[in-house]
Amino acid sequence: MRRSLGISVAAVVMLVLAPPARAQQTVGLPPPDSTVADAFPAQLHYSPYAGRNFPTNVYWGDTHLHTGMSMDAGSFGARLSPEDAYRFARGEELTSSTGLQVKLSRPLDFLVVADHSDNMGFFPRLFAGDPQFLADSTGKRWYGMIQEGGQTAVQVAVEVIQAFSQGTFPEALASLPGSAAYRSAWETAIDAAEEYNDPGEFTAFIGYEWTSNTAGMNLHRVVIFRDGGAKAGVMEPLTTLRPAGSDNPRDLWNWMQTYEDRTGGQVLALAHNGNLSNGIMFPLVDSFTGRRFDRAYAETRAKWEPLYEVTQIKGDGEAHPFLSPTDEFADYETWDQGNLDLSELKENDMLQYEYARSGLQIGLQLERQLGVNPYKFGMVGSTDSHTGLATSEEENFFGKHSGAEPSPERYEHPMAKVGDMVYESWSMASSGYAAVWATENTREAIFDAMMRKETYATTGPRMLVRFFAGWEFTAEDAMNRLPGAIGYMKGVPMGADLPARPDGAAPTFLVGALKDPYSGNIDRIQIVKGWLDDDGERHERIYDVACADRAITNEGRCDGPVGNTVDVARATWRNTIGAPELLTVWTDPDFDPSVPAVYYARVLEIPTPRWTAYEAYRYGITMPDEVPMITQERAYTSPIWYTP
Amino acid sequence: MKLLREPLVHFLVLGAALFLVYAVASDVFSSDESRRIEITEAEIEFLAAGFGRQWQRPPTEDELRSLVEARVREEVLYRAALAVGLDQNDVVVRRRMVQKMELLSQDLATLADPTDTELQAFFQERREEYRFPPRISFSHVYFNIDRRGPAAEEDARRALAELRAATPPPQRAPERGDRFMLQYDYALRSPLEVQQAFGAQFAETLFEVEPGWHGPVASGYGIHLVYISERVDDRIPEYAEIRDRLVIDYNRMRRERANELLYQGLVGGYEIEIDEEALQRAALRVGSGAG
Numbered sequence: 001m002r003r004s005l006g007i008s009v010a011a012v013v014m015l016v017l018a019p020p021a022r023a024q025q026t027v028g029l030p031p032p033d034s035t036v037a038d039a040f041p042a043q044l045h046y047s048p049y050a051g052r053n054f055p056t057n058v059y060w061g062d063t064h065l066h067t068g069m070s071m072d073a074g075s076f077g078a079r080l081s082p083e084d085a086y087r088f089a090r091g092e093e094l095t096s097s098t099g100l101q102v103k104l105s106r107p108l109d110f111l112v113v114a115d116h117s118d119n120m121g122f123f124p125r126l127f128a129g130d131p132q133f134l135a136d137s138t139g140k141r142w143y144g145m146i147q148e149g150g151q152t153a154v155q156v157a158v159e160v161i162q163a164f165s166q167g168t169f170p171e172a173l174a175s176l177p178g179s180a181a182y183r184s185a186w187e188t189a190i191d192a193a194e195e196y197n198d199p200g201e202f203t204a205f206i207g208y209e210w211t212s213n214t215a216g217m218n219l220h221r222v223v224i225f226r227d228g229g230a231k232a233g234v235m236e237p238l239t240t241l242r243p244a245g246s247d248n249p250r251d252l253w254n255w256m257q258t259y260e261d262r263t264g265g266q267v268l269a270l271a272h273n274g275n276l277s278n279g280i281m282f283p284l285v286d287s288f289t290g291r292r293f294d295r296a297y298a299e300t301r302a303k304w305e306p307l308y309e310v311t312q313i314k315g316d317g318e319a320h321p322f323l324s325p326t327d328e329f330a331d332y333e334t335w336d337q338g339n340l341d342l343s344e345l346k347e348n349d350m351l352q353y354e355y356a357r358s359g360l361q362i363g364l365q366l367e368r369q370l371g372v373n374p375y376k377f378g379m380v381g382s383t384d385s386h387t388g389l390a391t392s393e394e395e396n397f398f399g400k401h402s403g404a405e406p407s408p409e410r411y412e413h414p415m416a417k418v419g420d421m422v423y424e425s426w427s428m429a430s431s432g433y434a435a436v437w438a439t440e441n442t443r444e445a446i447f448d449a450m451m452r453k454e455t456y457a458t459t460g461p462r463m464l465v466r467f468f469a470g471w472e473f474t475a476e477d478a479m480n481r482l483p484g485a486i487g488y489m490k491g492v493p494m495g496a497d498l499p500a501r502p503d504g505a506a507p508t509f510l511v512g513a514l515k516d517p518y519s520g521n522i523d524r525i526q527i528v529k530g531w532l533d534d535d536g537e538r539h540e541r542i543y544d545v546a547c548a549d550r551a552i553t554n555e556g557r558c559d560g561p562v563g564n565t566v567d568v569a570r571a572t573w574r575n576t577i578g579a580p581e582l583l584t585v586w587t588d589p590d591f592d593p594s595v596p597a598v599y600y601a602r603v604l605e606i607p608t609p610r611w612t613a614y615e616a617y618r619y620g621i622t623m624p625d626e627v628p629m630i631t632q633e634r635a636y637t638s639p640i641w642y643t644p
Numbered sequence: 645m646k647l648l649r650e651p652l653v654h655f656l657v658l659g660a661a662l663f664l665v666y667a668v669a670s671d672v673f674s675s676d677e678s679r680r681i682e683i684t685e686a687e688i689e690f691l692a693a694g695f696g697r698q699w700q701r702p703p704t705e706d707e708l709r710s711l712v713e714a715r716v717r718e719e720v721l722y723r724a725a726l727a728v729g730l731d732q733n734d735v736v737v738r739r740r741m742v743q744k745m746e747l748l749s750q751d752l753a754t755l756a757d758p759t760d761t762e763l764q765a766f767f768q769e770r771r772e773e774y775r776f777p778p779r780i781s782f783s784h785v786y787f788n789i790d791r792r793g794p795a796a797e798e799d800a801r802r803a804l805a806e807l808r809a810a811t812p813p814p815q816r817a818p819e820r821g822d823r824f825m826l827q828y829d830y831a832l833r834s835p836l837e838v839q840q841a842f843g844a845q846f847a848e849t850l851f852e853v854e855p856g857w858h859g860p861v862a863s864g865y866g867i868h869l870v871y872i873s874e875r876v877d878d879r880i881p882e883y884a885e886i887r888d889r890l891v892i893d894y895n896r897m898r899r900e901r902a903n904e905l906l907y908q909g910l911v912g913g914y915e916i917e918i919d920e921e922a923l924q925r926a927a928l929r930v931g932s933g934a935g
Binding site: 056068071074075077091146147148155156160188195196234235236237241242243244245255259262464466479480481483512513514515516517518548549579580581583 | 695714
């Protein structure tokens, strides 16, 4: 990756001696226009581009990371704590659980440590200056040593534990009420987030995962708090085992409502891995009762679940080739053997209820039925790593769990095995991250942006993506120097609804992408449209709206693939194809104002080496032919909805 | 291997296991005390409180009854499992207990808040680690190679000459180049922040030069002219500026040390014997096997 940066200016110029940018609408920018200058008359000084109140920054993070505090992660050997996870995310170098030095190429801006609420358990907390404790002579002596600090304080730990093991622990202390001497893992998690949250620099969110997994059907949700520990600590996370817990999402929403009522705080939930739910992530009927949904279901789901984690290590969940047979990019890191624990195999008719693209369309169908769209979600990507390490770059991928950290053998060891069924380690997707358009790097600003779905998912690279819709974007807007400014001025951003339609208008979109400076150039920008016909049937279509170095055909597709520069043997590629940025305005040519529609953008990079290629190169190993070595990374924006 | 799939084999293995459980359990249960499972008032209150912490209301009688039933069931199976030694050699159980042990010692190590004296000393020992990075403020003019082709570098050089010559300083310089989707102006950025936005080589170049116009400079996006308006040198911060961070780091150090000292304190109490020969043999086997 760095290789592509090491090229001198002259070399960069040499590399593009081929005729540049044939089909790009924006060849040779026009003279500076006055639109924005007029809009911001106060800024006609040297720096006319500063200081506006719409989000000008993308913040990068992982909304879903496990540490050694998660029972399953711990049993796989993860030793890193929530504290370690935050340190790593903000850019520090750590030693992984398997003893490898590890550091991110660039820090993340935020992190949600989301350990499983089940089996969080209790940890002994022997005393905290408790008066009852001090009443005992040994307790008092220990307390004194603790106050002294340093080596003396450490000695207490040894003494306490020896006292336990030798049965000489003072009876008066041992008989203190059990609950007082224990704290839940939840408190430990909150403490770590509070310590590392640094408004303006790094956001450490408090969160947990509610892991509803009845019969292996993945209905997992991550819960994220806008609040600090004072509120988040009021309630214990919801678990899934009855009667204290529940595996039904409706009960999770009840829990969330109770939390907000009780504390005045705010929480949101986001689901993941519909691909492992065997048809119950975005269902048409209630999988818990087998009956039709009611309006209350749709309202509560839409209220509490503004986002969906569309891509992560256990497979990409945007689209499936069976559902989208004409989409040549749909089969991306597909995991479709069965449910999470492979106790039930996949059948084709489950797929439509599992993937984001069809889920968005089913949402339109339910909206027709119920008056509210329960699946009106924005998109983020996250890792779901169980290593305490939020890695999703291909060249720096630490795997699903600590048993699958880098090693010459990892590709051939099953990531998980159930009977004869295997999740191969090589099939892990090095994916993804969450990008959030927010005004500042704080819990509040990022959470609020998540609530308004101004987010997008990537499979790892940090490309910048803008997506606006309105009724009056024109081709000139794609040449504007401040696409963000013009986007907010004339339209709505990703995650929003199109405003009321002026007579005779078709929706127009301003969409752009700037490459990750560390990763591949951009191949193309697509707009994926889903809609219902008059009979309520679902439809989808993909439009290529901006293509690097190629024309757009009459069918609305790029004229041919972008090509491939990957040298698999050396795990490198060259940015001699594709474009560093694409930006365009697109009008829906097939718009029917009488039916609802949903639009999102998908941005594709040029092909680059997959993590398996880096691993093969670095360890000098040859992997079997079935192991993919090349990937085409991508971003998915939150949709924009049109309702007649 | 085929044998393992035979239902009859499954049946026999299961039967043998159950027999073992009953045999051991009935032996254990010969004493009356160990047959007794008492759900006391304290325990019931604990269960009710746990429910209340999730739901913010006490459980109904039905809910509480099923919590108690679940508790009894758990206790019965737990005791039977202990009796047959199922806690032994279970990697999950072992790791969980190690984790608890370490958390306990960590807690004890950080119960007392660190004093200023301790923190000052901690800081003095590792001042360099807390050095604030240098920062620069800059604006840039972007030349898109994909759009301009080979002319991009020449265009950039020409624009640079004009910009340098202009008096008074030029207005709206970025418009001499192409549109850029990130920002045109950056205030007080560290090397890491510049690197994050533009790539490593670009950041390196910018931090090597003095304020003024520079370029062309290559980034992951193309070519830039850069005007550095301000540079703030790196420095060692004052204690008061970083006290909060020192507390976090000092406590982390105390926790790590507590775990190490705990281990050192305990390990002396054990006689540890490792079969060196077996170790050598095993290592050799693996070595030759991997050939």
